[in-house]
Amino acid sequence: MIFPPVSAASKLEPYKRRLFIGAYGFEQRSLGWTAYQRGKASILNGAIVFQYKHPKGKNRTVELRKNLSALGVSAPKHIPYDTRQPHHIEDIIEKRFATLALGADEVVIDISAMTKLLILLCLDKLSNFAGTLRLEYSEGVDYAPTRKKYEKCKKNIDTIAFLPSRGFESIVRTKSLSSIRMQGQPVTMAAFTSFNEQLVRHMLGTINPHRLLFINGRPPRKDYAWRERATQEIHSKLIDEYSTDNPTDDKGLLTRVASTLDYRETISRIEEIYGQFGSHERIICAATSSKMQTVGLFFCKKRHPDIHIEYPTPDSYFVTGMSKGVSKVNEIVIPQFSEFVKTMRIKDDVPSEEGYQKISYVFEPNITAQ
Structure with missing residues (x-):
């Protein structure tokens, strides 16, 4: 598809x-x-x-x-x-x-x-x-924070007031995003890195997963490429704790990465996770993603209704500096939306490594230099 x-x-x-x-x-x-x-x-x-x-x-x-x-x-x-x-x-x-x-x-x-x-x-x-x-x-x-401000204060990251969001308020579960399939089975939790590590930490406290898989975010702009490493650093303690399931490359960056703008890369990463673990573990996704990664998460839920999504809400936002100005207005156009949603669901919803290999090529977009 x-x-x-x-x-x-x-x-x-x-x-x-x-x-x-x-x-x-x-x-x-x-x-x-x-x-x-x-x-x-x-x-x-x-x-x-x-x-x-x-x-x-x-x-x-x-x-x-x-x-x-x-x-x-x-x-x-x-x-x-x-x-x-x-x-x-x-x-x-x-x-x-x-x-x-x-x-x-x-x-x-x-x-x-x-x-x-x-x-x-x-x-x-x-x-x-x-x-x-x-x-x-x-x-x-x-976008906040600037690289200079982050580098200056990252050792005291818990006390920084200029991050896009801070702290943790509650975890929201809704009927349309939930799934009761495979309750009682080991849980694989997929989460996205951000500038608020508390969102993931509190999810862990309520879910207690068998494994935690991070998807790191890669900004589409070269001048914000540093944020890929920054968000990983913020989650470094959790990544180290679950290091077996979060491999890194020769630069020390997580190999499981998705664009913060191109939602198709998020679909690819979730499909990989589902193909590897979905047949024998319950997949729970934490919506700690960017807005466009969240769009990809929606389509994954429609493809695999047994995926369970939970939304941890931040305690506060950095109002005066989340973002400034408008650089570009992006668009996704989907004709016959209801038909598109109907046809995206995997008919044989039994995940496997072999099954993933058969469908993975249609998800991976042509990735330009970022």
């Missing part, structure tokens, strides 16, 4: 019925797609926006509503989202999305300001949408 590439966002024309789904955010990139479409009047016929009840910073509500109005929607519908009580949001989304996309030719979902839980749940509840799905993601110009 071929997964569509990540490409530059298209400038849309007002010839199709479109529904916009997004969230109010405090970063400039939360306005990325709507600003990119400036001058394209009447390209949207409706909009629904998630409104955080306890925002981590001052959300750009007025700016986003102004942008949406210029694109054709003067009165977007809102879904309140209480991040302190996230367990209720799945049922709310399911009810609101049930008839939301009826009559729409395309759904534009901008994940730039969404939490990873919202990304997973929104995509899941859109699985029956028969039209074209346009998934939009805006990259920032700069």
